[in-house]
Amino acid sequence: MILHAAQALLPEGWAKDVRLRVEKGRIAEVTTGVPGQGHDVILPAPVNLHSHTFQRAMGGLTEARTAGQDSFWTWRALMYRFLDRLSPEDVQAIATQAMVEMAEAGFGAVCEFHYLHHPVGGGTYADPAEMSGRVAAAAQETGLGLTHLPVIYEQGGVDGRVLAGGQLRFGSSPDVYNQLLDGAGRALSGMPDAVLGVAPHSLRAVSRGTLDRVGGMTGGPVHIHIAEQVAEVTEVLAAWRARPVEWAVANLPLDARWCMIHATQMTPAEVAALARTGAVAGLCPITEANLGDGVFDAPGWLAAGGAFGVGTDSNVRISLAEELRLLEYSQRLALKARAVMADTRSTGRLLWEEAATGGARAAGRGTGRIEVGQWADLLALETGDLRLEGLRGDQLLDAFTFAGRDGLVADLWSAGRHIVQGGRHIAREGVAARFRATMHRLRAAL
Template sequence: MIFADKALLPDGWAHNVRIEVVRGFVGAVTTDAEAQPGDVRVSTLLPGMPNVHSHAFQRGHSGLTEMRGTGRESFWTWRQMMYRFALSVGPEDVAALAEMAYVEMLEAGYTRVGEFHYLHHAADGSPYDNPAELSDRIFDAAEATGIALTHLPVFYAHGGFGPRAPDEGQRRFLHSVARFVDLVGRCDARRSRAQDRVGFAPHSLRAASHQDLSQLCEALPGRKLHIHIAEQVQEVEDCQAFSGRRPVEWLLDNFDVNENWCLIHATHMTEAETRHVAASNAVAGLCPVTEANLGDGLFPAPEFLEAGGRIAIGTDSNVRIDVAEELRILEYGQRLQSRARNVLAEEGGSTGRRLFDAALSGGAQALDAPTPELAAGAPADLVGLRDPLGLDQGDALLDRWIFGRDTGVSDVWAAGAHVVQAGRHIRRDEVQSRFADVLKRVLS
C-alpha cells in the first residue's frame, strides 16, 4: 500500500490518499484515509510520465560534444561524432548504455520509454546471426530496470533525398523493406511483458523514400509510427530542392497522417502546417533539451496548442534526463522568443499543470499506452515527489517541481514494483558500474 499526503487523481487533487497495488495495477484508491503500518509514505503522488523519444546508446556520449571545432558547429557536425560512437559499441555495450539511461529515466519520473532504435547491425554493417540482436538488448535493459517499453525499430535505407547513397557512418542502420518487416516480427515475438509494445519508425524523409514509406505502411498497418521531421533548416531546404515542398507539407499531402503518427521535433513548420498537423490528431514529439543542445530551433508551441494540437516530451540524445527540465525548457524557449511569461498556460491556469497534462496524454497516445492516472485498473506507474515544505498548493506544486527547486522525485513504482526509493534506483550501483566500464573502454 502507498499513502500520499496529496495525490493528483483524475478529478483533481486529493488529500490523505491510500492506494492499493495489485499485480502491477492500481487497486482501490481511498481519499481522506489514514496511513497504516507498513504503508510506503510519500508527500505527493503523480502518474508516471511517458518518454516519447529516446536513443538510449547516445547516453554514452552525453557531455562529450561540447568542444568547438573549426567553423560553425551544428547538428550535422555533432552527427559525425555520434556516428563514430555508434560504430564502437557491441551488443553488451548497448545493453549497458540502455540500462543506465533507463535507470536515470525512472529516477526522473519517466515510467515508459519510446525507444527509437536504429542501431541494428555489427560494426562492419553485416547482420548478426539474430537480426534482432540489438533490439533484444533493448528489451533486456527495459526488463532489468523495470521501465515499460514501446520499442520502435527504425527503418533507414538512404543517406539523403534522391535517394542518395548512405554514408559509411550509417552502415549499422540499414535495411531493405522486407528485412525490416521481418525485424518487426521478431520484436513482436521477443516481447514478453504485457506492458510492452512494438511500433516502427521510418527514420526521416531523407532516409526513407516515398516508396519505402508506402510499403511500410501497407505491411505494418495500425501500428504507432514515429518519424523525425523538419528538425533542421537544412533538411527543409533539401526537401524543397528535391520535391518542391517542405517536409511536413509533403508528408501531409502524401500520407494519411492521423492519431497513430508521432512527428518527432516538427520544429520548422509554417502556420498552415502547424494547423494541419494539429487537426490530424498526430502527436508532436518534442525534445526541448536535445533541441536546445543541438541548436535545432524552436517549435511553434503556442500556435499548435491553440489549434488543439497534442504534444509529448522525449529525451532524444539523453544528454540530460529530467522530466521537469524538458517541460521547463519548452516553456522558457517560448518566453525568450515572445518576451512574455506563462506563454503555454491557459488564462488563469497553472503553466506546470498545462504542460504536465498535455505531455502525459500525448505521450500515452504516441506510445500506444493507457493514459497514466491514479485510478483503479490503471497500470501502477506512479511517481512520488518529496515536498519538504509541506505546502498545500495544488497545481502550484507542479509549478514548483518544474520551475523551482523545493521538490523532486523521491519514489517511483513501475508496474507496481518500487524501483526508485529515496531518489535512487534500486539497481543504480551495479548499472552505473557496467556503464562506466563501457565508457572507459570505448573512449580510451
C-alpha cells in the same frame, strides 16, 4: 498493492486523502477521502516519448567547435565515428544506465527510437534483432516500461543516395527489416506492458514506397523525425515541392497513432494542419537546444488543440523537470513573455498533465492518468525538500518544474513495479559499475 497519498493529481484535478489499489500492474481502484499513512503527493509518471539510449555515452564529448560553424550536421558526423566502437554489450550497458536515470528523473516508461541495428560496416548479426534484444534486456533489468520502435532506414537522402559510413549500421532491406521487427517482437514477448511500434526514421531516410506501407506494419504507434532542421526542409522542398510537415499532412495517414518528433520548422498553417490530424508532437527541448534545432511553436500548437509529450532524445542530460522547464522557457525567450503555456491551470500543471497524456498516446500505453484500468505508472515527490516545503496543488508542480533540483522524485512505479525507492533506482549500483567500465574503454578508444 495499496498506496495512500495526502494529495494526488486525478483526471478531474487535485484530490485529498487518496487510496489506490494496484493489481497486476494496473490501477484497480481509486478512492478519495480515505486518510492513511503513505506519501504526501502521488502523480501520474509521464512517458519519455523519444530516446536514443546509446547516445547517453556521448554526453560531453561533442561540445568543442569544429572547423567553420558547428551544427547538427557536424554533431552527426561525430556521432557516426562514435558508432564504430559500440558492441552489443556496450549498447546494453549504456541503455540500462540511461533507463535508471530516466526512472530517477520521473519517467515511468520510454519510447526507444532504435536505429542502431547492425555490425560495423553493415550486414547483420546472427540474430538480426540482436540490438533490439539488448534494449529489451535493459528494460527488463530496470523495470522501466518500454515502447520499442525499430527504425526503418533505407537511404542517405531524399534523392535516394546509398548509405555509407556510420549509416551502414542503421540501414535494412525490406526483408531484413521484417526479420528485425519479428525478432524485436519475440524479445518483448515476456514483458506484459511492452509495446511494439515502428519508426520510419525521416522523410530523408525512407523511400516513398515504405512511407505508404509503414502504418500497416504493426498495430502499434508510428514515430518519425520531421522538420527538425532548416536544411532538411530545404532538401524535401526541392525534391517534393512541399515542406516536410506540409507533405506529411497531405500524404501520410496521420492520426493519434503517429508521433511527429521535433517539428521545430513549421509555418503557422502547418502547425494548425498537423494538430488537426491528432498526431502527437514529440518535443525534446534539451536536445533541440543542444543541437541548435530551433523553438517549437507551442502557443500555436495548443491553440489548435494539439497534443504533445516530451522526450530525452540524445540523452545529453536526462531530466524530466528540465525538459518541461526548457519547453516553457524557450517560449518566453522567443516571445518576451511569461507563463506562455498556462491556461486556467498553472504552467507547471499544464506541462505535466499534457506531457503525461500526450506521452501515453505516443507510446500506445494505457497510462498518463490516475484512473482505473490504467498502468500504475506513478511517482511520489520528495516534499520534505526545502524547494517544495509547504506547497500544495499547482504550486507544487510549478516549484518542481521551475525551482527544483535533481533528486526530488522519491519513489516511482512502472506498471506497479516499485523501481525507485528513496530517490534511488533499486539496481543503480550494479548498473553504474557496468556503465563505468564501458565508458572507460570507449573513451580510451576515442
